[in-house]
Amino acid sequence: MSVKLSANVWIGALLVMFAILTFLPFYYVMLASVSDSNLIREGELMLWPKGFNLKAYGLIFDNAQFLHSFAVTVTRTVLGLAVNLLLQLTIAYALSRTYLPGRKMFMIYIIITMMFNGGIVPTFLIVKGTGLIDTIWALVIPSAISTWNVILLRTFFENVPSSLEESAKMDGANDIAIFIKIFLPLSLPAIMTIGLFVAVHHWNAFMDAVIYTNSADLKVLQLFLRDMVIKMEMAALMGDMSAMSEVSSLSIRTASIFLASLPILAVYPFIQRFFVKGMMVGAVKG
Amino acid sequence: MESTTNLQSAAGQRVRRKSLAAAWSAAGKHKYLYALLLPGIVWYFIFRYLPMYGVIIAFKDYNFSKGIWGSPWVGLKHFEFLFRNQDFFLIVRNTLLINLYELIFAFPVPVILALLLNEMKNVLFKRSIQTVIYFPHFLSWVVFGGIVIQLLSPNEGLVNNVLRYFGMEPVFFMSKSEYFRPIVVISSILKESGWGAIIYLAALSSIDPEQYEAATIDGANRWHKLAYITLPGISNTVVIMMILKVGYLLDVGFEQIYILYNPSVYDVGDVLSTYIYRIGLQSAQFSVTAAIGLFQSVIGFFLIWSTNRLAKKFSEVSLW
Numbered sequence: 001m002s003v004k005l006s007a008n009v010w011i012g013a014l015l016v017m018f019a020i021l022t023f024l025p026f027y028y029v030m031l032a033s034v035s036d037s038n039l040i041r042e043g044e045l046m047l048w049p050k051g052f053n054l055k056a057y058g059l060i061f062d063n064a065q066f067l068h069s070f071a072v073t074v075t076r077t078v079l080g081l082a083v084n085l086l087l088q089l090t091i092a093y094a095l096s097r098t099y100l101p102g103r104k105m106f107m108i109y110i111i112i113t114m115m116f117n118g119g120i121v122p123t124f125l126i127v128k129g130t131g132l133i134d135t136i137w138a139l140v141i142p143s144a145i146s147t148w149n150v151i152l153l154r155t156f157f158e159n160v161p162s163s164l165e166e167s168a169k170m171d172g173a174n175d176i177a178i179f180i181k182i183f184l185p186l187s188l189p190a191i192m193t194i195g196l197f198v199a200v201h202h203w204n205a206f207m208d209a210v211i212y213t214n215s216a217d218l219k220v221l222q223l224f225l226r227d228m229v230i231k232m233e234m235a236a237l238m239g240d241m242s243a244m245s246e247v248s249s250l251s252i253r254t255a256s257i258f259l260a261s262l263p264i265l266a267v268y269p270f271i272q273r274f275f276v277k278g279m280m281v282g283a284v285k286g
Numbered sequence: 287m288e289s290t291t292n293l294q295s296a297a298g299q300r301v302r303r304k305s306l307a308a309a310w311s312a313a314g315k316h317k318y319l320y321a322l323l324l325p326g327i328v329w330y331f332i333f334r335y336l337p338m339y340g341v342i343i344a345f346k347d348y349n350f351s352k353g354i355w356g357s358p359w360v361g362l363k364h365f366e367f368l369f370r371n372q373d374f375f376l377i378v379r380n381t382l383l384i385n386l387y388e389l390i391f392a393f394p395v396p397v398i399l400a401l402l403l404n405e406m407k408n409v410l411f412k413r414s415i416q417t418v419i420y421f422p423h424f425l426s427w428v429v430f431g432g433i434v435i436q437l438l439s440p441n442e443g444l445v446n447n448v449l450r451y452f453g454m455e456p457v458f459f460m461s462k463s464e465y466f467r468p469i470v471v472i473s474s475i476l477k478e479s480g481w482g483a484i485i486y487l488a489a490l491s492s493i494d495p496e497q498y499e500a501a502t503i504d505g506a507n508r509w510h511k512l513a514y515i516t517l518p519g520i521s522n523t524v525v526i527m528m529i530l531k532v533g534y535l536l537d538v539g540f541e542q543i544y545i546l547y548n549p550s551v552y553d554v555g556d557v558l559s560t561y562i563y564r565i566g567l568q569s570a571q572f573s574v575t576a577a578i579g580l581f582q583s584v585i586g587f588f589l590i591w592s593t594n595r596l597a598k599k600f601s602e603v604s605l606w
Contacts, residue, residue, distance in 0.1 A: 007508065011405050018399065019418040022476050025433045026422070028444050032436065040442050091326025094319045101312045106323065110330055115587065118337025119579025120559070121566040125343070125354065126336045142333050145326060175318035204426030207541055211567060222428045226545070229432040233439065234460070234548045250442045257432050264424050271424070272417060 033057070033255035040250050056255035065216075066256065069224035072136075073203060076220060080140045080202040084149075085195060092150045093179050096157035114147050124211060138212035139205070139220070149194050156190035157183055196271045203263060225260050229253045344577040364577040373561075374578075378536070381557040384470055384543075385535045392475045393531060396482030397524060401516065403483065404490045405508075419480025427477075431545030434473050435460060466551040470542065489523040490516065525603040533590030536582045558582050 032040055036051025060066050091110075095103060118126070123142070132138040160183055168178045184191070206222035213219075232253065313320060339354075344364055346357040368374045399419065406412045422430060437443045438459040446456040459465045497515050506514070540559040547555040556564075558578060566575030590605070598604040 008405070008407075011402050012411065015399075015402050015406065015415045018480075019415050022422055022480060023418050025430075025437055025476070026425075028437060029433050032442075087326050087329060090322040094323035094326075097316075097319055100316055100319050100323075101309065106327065109327070113330060113334040115590075116338060116583060117334065118340050119576065119583065120562050121572050121575045121579060122340030122343065123333070123337040124567060125340055125348075125572065126333065130332065141329075144333075145329055150326075175316070176322065179322065200424055204424075204429075206426065206428055207544070211563075222426050225428045225432065230428065230435060230545055233432075233435050250436070250439075253432070254436060257429050257436075261425050261429050268421065268424060272420075 029254045029257050033251055033258050035251060037249035037251045056249070056251035057259070059252055060256055060259060065219070066221075066224060066259075068217075069219050069221045072218060073221040076136060076139045077199055077202040079136065080143075081195060081199050083140050083144050084146075084198045085191065087144050088146070088149050088153060088194065089184070089191070090179075091145065092153035093157050093183060095150070096154040097175075098158070110147050110150060120211070127212060132212065134213050134215055134218065136218060139202075139208055139218075142212070143201075143205070143208060149197070153187070153190060153194060156187045160186050193271075196267060199267070200264060200271070221260050225256055228256055341576055341580050343573050344580045346573060348572045348576070360573075364574050365581070367574065368577055368581070376553070377556050377558055377561045380554060381536055381538055384467055384538050384557060385531075387467055387471045388474060389531060389535075391471050392479065393528070395475050395479040397486055397520070399479060399483040400486035400490060400520075401512070403487060404516065416480070419483070421480075422477040423481035425477070427539075427541040427545050430473065430477050431542065434469065434546065438469070460546070460548065461550040463551050463554045466547070466555045470546060470555070473546070474539070474542065485527065486520055486523060489520040493519040521601070522603045525597050525601055526605060529590065529593045529597055529605055532593040533586055535589055536586050 031047075031049050033056055034052055034054060035049045036053065039050040094100060095107060095110075097103070117123070127133060127138060127142050130141075132141060164182055164186075165178055168182055173181070204222060206220060206226065209218070209220045209223050343354055343357065345359060345361060346354075347360050347363075348354070349357045352358075403412055403415065406415075425433075438445050440446055440456045440458050445459070449456060457465075459469065493515065498511055501511050501515060536558055538557040538559060540563070543555060543557055543560050544563070547560065562575045562578055565571050566578075594604050594606065
């Protein structure tokens with residue numbers, strides 16, 4: 001008995017250690033954002049705030065570019081969520097109807113794209129050809145469908161009992177009405193899971209903004225953050241004194257990191273409930 | 287003889303016409319479903335299949351005004367240029383090394399985490415740990431990379447504060463070549479391992495609990511159960527994840543490297559995808575970079591195919 005107990009304690013300790021390691025960096029950033037930059041530079045900051053103040057947050061909220069970038073990211077997330085869900089749900093529903101002629105062929109058509117792709121440059125040239133470059137749609141449409149999500153949603157739709165569909169057909173409902181009135185409400189948990197993943201993706205994405213947009217009007221929050229945190233720190237590292245003088249204080253940089261992840265922190269407890277179940281269905285059946 | 291073949295072909299035509307008519311009426315019967323299918327199919331065609339066709343610019347001298355089709359063919363010129371280019375080998379080497387280190391050091395971590403979590407019977411404890419270790423997955427690489435860079439900063443970072451506390455000199459981690467790969471691998475482990483454990487936890491949850499009960503009755507201890515029930519229970523999943531990982535050996539997370547690297551560590555940190563971005567889009571050498579991209583996907587496909595064959599041979603597990 002005592003041997004068993006001590007084994008559990010060891011396992012628990014290892015897990016707690018790993019959890020601390022993953023959380024500590026984020027915690028340190030939160031501390032730095034509410035601490036006095038000068039004290040941090042002197043190496044005073046360890047595990048609790050030094051010289052607590054919220055000045056950095058006040059300064060960021062006065063920054064017009066931050067607010068604008070925040071708004072661009074909110075817009076992109078809302079539009080992206082709408083377009084992603086519309087396209088993914090419709091194609092997944094049609095592909096979930098096992099009696100649909102050609103279903104298998106269409107499945108192969110979409111699965112091939114998981115194995116082969118054109119790569120960054122040819123994709124860029126096609127997106128350029130469609131005239132989306134430097135519009136908000138360049139951040140929404142080229143990534144509108146994820147094959148993985150389609151497979152997950154299709155699995156959910158397939159598991160809805162077919163008797164519901166049959167009786168609705170008897171009552172004269174067409175496929176679109178059945179999809180909207182029966183399948184969508186029944187698949188709400190799956191739609192929530194996918195929806196939250198899509199929203200998080202759009203909130204965090206920045207490479208497509210780097211590649212497909214140039215104008216400052218479309219600068220997403222993550223790009224603002226990159227310029228503020230990464231470029232400044234790198235310039236300081238390379239000893240670029242002209243940039244050094246512009247390096248904003250550590251507390252401002254960390255406060256913007258924290259603010260950019262605040263929406264994720266806010267939805268995280270809700271995602272938590274859905275995603276484990278959602279991932280498992282995908283893992284077992286996908 | 288001729289007349290019978292004529293007859294046969296006429297019959298064939300009639301059958302074909304009939305099946306075509308049947309197909310049309312089936313399509314009509316399901317017209318709403320096809321209407322739901324259509325937007326997605328069109329999207330795949332434009333944003334996934336047209337770029338595949340665009341890969342032919344690797345065999346052309348692409349020119350904006352002439353377009354993909356109008357640009358002149360140059361055969362293997364761009365591939366010859368690559369294979370004679372010292373930079374190209376450096377970048378392939380960096381890509382392979384970073385992935386190899388990830389395979390050795392990062393790949394086992396989610397498996398171990400899942401096994402440890404599986405041993406914990408206290409649900410509340412298990413959930414709290416899971417909540418914490420999944421969290422970094424939901425942060426962007428800008429945010430997580432920013433945190434890593436701040437932590438390692440020579441003047442203000444936690445790591446250097448600790449070093450100073452022990453009387454050591456601060457280290458410029460981000461600009462030293464020898465630290466770049468360890469930083470990439472460790473930051474991947476911290477950001478994605480917890481999330482990666484989900485798939486193994488799913489595999490573990492599908493093991494029949496009766497097996498454990500039977501083993502307990504037979505007098506098996508914890509190690510016996512681990513070795514004879516738990517590990518065999520997830521070995522298929524581990525093999526499949528391994529195949530996928532090997533298939534992406536030439537594909538390193540673009541965003542992570544893009545955020546963490548800087549010119550002073552290009553010699554060890556520049557990988558295929560970041561090179562494609564810098565040379566292809568920033569310097570507009572479209573054809574050469576399309577050639578790199580094609581090289582990358584051909585090798586990647588070959589790797590998946592061959593590891594899959596090996597897996598099939600040794601463990602009867604495979605992707606197809």
